[in-house]
Amino acid sequence: MTVITRFAPSPTGFLHIGGARTALFNWLFARHMGGKYLLRIEDTDRARSTDAAMQAILSGLDWLGLSGDEAPVYQHSRLDRHAAVARELLARGHAYHCYCSPDELQEMRTEARKLGRTALYDGRWRDRDPSEAPAGVDPVVRLKTPLQGETVIQDLVQGPVTVQNSQIDDFILLRADGTPTYMHSVVVDDHDMAITHVIRGDDHLNNAFRQVQLFQAMDWAVPAFAHIPLIHGPDGAKLSKRHGALGVEAYREMGYLPDALCNYLLRLGWAHGDDEIISRDQAIDWFDLDGVGRSASRFDMAKLDNLNGHYLRESPDEGIVDLILERLEGRPGLALNEQARERIARGLPGVKARAKTLVELADSAAFYAATPPLAMTDKAAALLTDDARALMRGLLEALAEATPWSEDVLEAIVRDHAEQNGVKLGAVAQPLRAALTGSNASPGIFEVLAILGPDEGRARITAIC
RNA sequence: GACCCCUUCGUCUAGUGGCCUAGGACAACGGCCUCUCACGCCGUAAACACGGGUUCGAGUCCCGUAGGGGUCGCCA
Numbered sequence: 001m002t003v004i005t006r007f008a009p010s011p012t013g014f015l016h017i018g019g020a021r022t023a024l025f026n027w028l029f030a031r032h033m034g035g036k037y038l039l040r041i042e043d044t045d046r047a048r049s050t051d052a053a054m055q056a057i058l059s060g061l062d063w064l065g066l067s068g069d070e071a072p073v074y075q076h077s078r079l080d081r082h083a084a085v086a087r088e089l090l091a092r093g094h095a096y097h098c099y100c101s102p103d104e105l106q107e108m109r110t111e112a113r114k115l116g117r118t119a120l121y122d123g124r125w126r127d128r129d130p131s132e133a134p135a136g137v138d139p140v141v142r143l144k145t146p147l148q149g150e151t152v153i154q155d156l157v158q159g160p161v162t163v164q165n166s167q168i169d170d171f172i173l174l175r176a177d178g179t180p181t182y183m184h185s186v187v188v189d190d191h192d193m194a195i196t197h198v199i200r201g202d203d204h205l206n207n208a209f210r211q212v213q214l215f216q217a218m219d220w221a222v223p224a225f226a227h228i229p230l231i232h233g234p235d236g237a238k239l240s241k242r243h244g245a246l247g248v249e250a251y252r253e254m255g256y257l258p259d260a261l262c263n264y265l266l267r268l269g270w271a272h273g274d275d276e277i278i279s280r281d282q283a284i285d286w287f288d289l290d291g292v293g294r295s296a297s298r299f300d301m302a303k304l305d306n307l308n309g310h311y312l313r314e315s316p317d318e319g320i321v322d323l324i325l326e327r328l329e330g331r332p333g334l335a336l337n338e339q340a341r342e343r344i345a346r347g348l349p350g351v352k353a354r355a356k357t358l359v360e361l362a363d364s365a366a367f368y369a370a371t372p373p374l375a376m377t378d379k380a381a382a383l384l385t386d387d388a389r390a391l392m393r394g395l396l397e398a399l400a401e402a403t404p405w406s407e408d409v410l411e412a413i414v415r416d417h418a419e420q421n422g423v424k425l426g427a428v429a430q431p432l433r434a435a436l437t438g439s440n441a442s443p444g445i446f447e448v449l450a451i452l453g454p455d456e457g458r459a460r461i462t463a464i465c
Numbered sequence: 466g467a468c469c470c471c472u473u474c475g476u477c478u479a480g481u482g483g484c485c486u487a488g489g490a491c492a493a494c495g496g497c498c499u500c501u502c503a504c505g506c507c508g509u510a511a512a513c514a515c516g517g518g519u520u521c522g523a524g525u526c527c528c529g530u531a532g533g534g535g536u537c538g539c540c541a
Contacts, residue, residue: 010541045540102539109537118467119537140539158470167468167537175539182541206469206536229471229534236533264477267490271478274489293478295471296534303477303491313504353504364502414500429500441502 003035004196007066008186010042011053014247015060017299018201018231018239021265023066025228026199028266028287030069038193039068043076044185060248064258065280073193075185082180085188085218086141086173094217095173097139098125120169123147141174145213153208156197156226156289163209171210183207187214195223199289202227226289229269229296236298255327255357256304260311264304268297277310309356317348320361324348327362333370340369346451350443367437368451372463374438383440384464388431391421393465395428396458405457407450414446435464 005026009019030037039061043049061067089095098121100108109119126144133139146165153161173184180188190198198208205227215222233239251261263278270293272278272286312320321344328334344351344365355361367374376384398417402409418428433445436457442448449457 008541012541042541048540098539100539105538112537113466116466120467161469163469169537172539177539179539181539186541201535202470203535204541207541209469227470232534234476238534267477269477274479276477276490293471297478298476300476300491306491309504350503354502411500418500425500427500433501439502443502445500 001196003030003033004038004194005030005035005199006038006040006190006193006195007061007068008040008042008189008200009057010045010048010182011050011057012045012048013053014249015057016239016247017251017265019057020060020064020066020248020261021231021268022200022228023061024064024262024265025226025270025287025292026197027066028283029197029199029226029289031284032287035196036069037066038070038195039072040189040193041072041074042182042185043074044079044082044180044182046076049076056247056249063252064248064262073189075189078185078189078192079179081192082185082188083174083178086180086184089143089173089217090141092217093144095141095143096126096170097130097133098142098170098172099133099137099139100125101137118167120167121171123170126170138176140172140176142170143173143210143214143217145170145210151209151212153205153212153225155205155208156224157229157292158202158205158227158294161205163206168209168213173214183210184214187211187218187220190223191215191218191220197224197226199226199228202229226292228292229294231268232296232298234298234300239299255359255361256308257311257315257358260304260308263311264307268299269293277307305356312355312358312361313352317345320348320352320358321345323358324362324365327358328366328369331366333375334366335371336369343368343451347443347448350447354441354443364442367439367442367448370438372456372460374435374460374463376434376438377440379440380434380438383430383434385431388427389465391417391423391428392431392435392461394421395432396461396465399454399458399461402454405450405454407446410449411446414449431464432461435461 007019007023007026009015027037029035041054043054058067058072086095105121108122112119121142125142145168149165150162151165151168155161171183172181174180208225208227212222231239248261259280262280266278266283267276270287270291272291278286321341324344325336325341328336334340347365347368351361351365354364395414395417398413399410402413414428414432415425418425421428429445430440432449433442434440436442436445436448436452452460
């Protein structure tokens with residue numbers, strides 16, 4: 001049997017971090033098993049579904065490398081099929097019409113709660129004769145679920161989970177307007193798409209028991225379930241906008257690499273011994289549902305940062321330069337010409353070690369593209385005392401001897417200049433750094449001076465003298 | 466409230482009855498490297514929620530308590 005998994009987001013918002021992880025696990029499991037990974041857009045709620053959300057989700061998945069193996073299935077295009085299945089259930093006596101009004105249902109719920117029970121539909125139309133139907137009321141269609149016994153799910157993550165059938169009510173299949181509810185359409189679509197493994201957030205665990213009833217009523221094979229724990233915010237509460245409930249495109253904006261985000265998400269709730277840095281291929285090889293933990297985990301930006309820094313350093317320079325230039329576009333005081341590009345490319349290894357995100361990378365590489373006079377940070381400006389400027393004027397003269405203009409030669413000259421003036425290297429290096437980069441922190445200053453070249457290097461020093 | 470699930474360092478986790486004096490990673494702290502900041506390297510501190518069992522032996526199995534989460538829509 002070929003494994004078929006699916007990721008089924010509803011386009012009512014962006015692709016958040018939890019959804020991204022669910023998609024990743026589905027993708028990984030399918031790849032690991034040599035199966036297929038499908039996408040389904042759950043847009044039966046036409047009022048809340050938006051095209052923008054759908055695009056955001058699709059492009060987010062694409063960015064993460066988690067696009068479906070086939071074109072996505074749009075649930076709303078299958079309305080007829082959903083209705084047909086409901087009709088069949090009706091004909092087979094597994095479903096019935098219910099004429100309850102919203103008020104009536106609400107009353108039922110408050111009453112149940114008052115009695116200390118789960119708020120369930122009490123089945124009042126289950127065996128009622130159709131002739132009693134009130135006039136002018138469009139009924140909903142409800143599934144006739146078993147009254148006695150229990151339902152057990154052998155969840156691949158949670159283990160065996162048992163629920164009394166008395167806790168499962170006759171839920172709605174078709175709304176009064178004839179459209180299917182989520183509970184109905186997932187089952188029909190999972191069956192029609194031949195899904196073998198349903199991997200999703202464990203907020204759906206309770207729904208699974210209802211869905212099992214529907215599968216059984218249709219005599220359909222019940223797929224395997226794997227309910228993965230939710231991701232919480234740093235405070236242990238549900239992920240909110242304040243924490244990480246941002247769309248994945250927000251992480252892209254913040255300068256995270258897709259591979260880093262996937263690696264982080266993979267390790268959130270899943271482990272393979274002590275391994276931390278796991279490539280995509282390695283993940284496919286190792287991933288299994290047994291390794292998924294059963295408790296919720298908290299989203300930790302610091303660890304994401306660390307991982308991202310690692311992936312940044314490992315990334316080949318070529319692609320990174322373009323990403324930096326892209327982010328530098330439009331910044332004042334910069335000349336993004338071919339020369340700047342070359343300097344950034346040369347200086348990249350030195351800059352990479354100092355950044356955790358592409359944003360930081362762009363920030364710390366920006367000085368290579370700056371035009372004098374450079375904007376100074378407060379700390380850099382404080383470095384340029386009168387004594388320091390005098391030292392810089394002297395250095396300018398000493399630099400006339402710099403041939404070739406190489407890192408080694410420049411280092412020798414600067415060191416010698418410090419010695420000649422009876423000061424420590426830092427007394428020269430720091431003001432020089434301020435002059436060259438506008439900051440008090442940067443890659444090695446001899447490297448910077450070498451990359452800047454004689455003309456630009458001198459110009460920047462002159463500008464602060 | 467009812468039902469379901471969960472509980473190892475601050476965080477992510479390893480651990481499937483003896484290898485645990487509980488391991489790794491991030492964060493924190495200290496040090497080395499050093500022209501700054503990083504990177505890197507070395508080191509320190511830090512946890513089995515609690516209470517009962519079962520067993521020769523429990524972080525690992527069972528029960529209870531506490532705490533946390535999820536679900537209870539003609540939303541998905």
